[in-house]
Amino acid sequence: MKWTRAVHHLTELAEKCGDLPTSFFRFQVIELWVFGDLLDVPRDVDVIEVALVTDLPVDEVPWRSEPVGAEHWANSTRLSRNPFEARWRSKDAPVWNHRIERPALVWSAADGINEETLVAVSDGTGELVRIPAPSPEELRKRIEDELAVSLRALRRENQAYTDQRWNPGKLTPYSDALWRTTTGYLDLLDEVG
Structure with a gap:
């Protein structure tokens, strides 16, 4: 565009x-x-x-x-x-x-x-x-903090999906949330790896 x-x-x-x-x-x-x-x-x-x-x-x-x-x-x-x-x-x-x-x-x-x-x-x-760039140490700490939040969310969304898996109703909201959270977690994990 x-x-x-x-x-x-x-x-x-x-x-x-x-x-x-x-x-x-x-x-x-x-x-x-x-x-x-x-x-x-x-x-x-x-x-x-x-x-x-x-x-x-x-x-x-x-x-x-x-x-x-x-x-x-x-x-x-x-x-x-x-x-x-x-x-x-x-x-x-x-x-x-x-x-x-x-x-x-x-x-x-x-x-x-x-x-x-x-x-x-x-x-x-x-x-x-634009805001100033963070120092390498600030960026590393930021990624570690986000990774911890992401891991908690991944566990939570996985459990929500598991709980809903065989229940009636649409599974899409649970699978989409699990997919998004997994994508974020893997992105952060790749950054620290």
């Missing part, structure tokens, strides 16, 4: 984050961050990478998983209909990790839209609004 179209989609998402009613969802998105190609020089991009920080505790948002209600939130904001790749995060941990490198804050519930970030992204000067 064209750079200007990608910036348009990002701006629309930021506006929708601020427009949603606070009591409508099981959780609240309190920050929207952009990372990846959209923080580089203007060119066509395949996808807009964003991190959505929720008010949920860390154990409810393991790496590469989706909190309960995320699909409903994504449909309400048109996130699911546009070329976004979203990563869900918890307010109780840093937004960055080994894949979310030096993101830039686009919107927060506290301060609204960060116009400086949107202008920098639009101009191709996203480097100016």
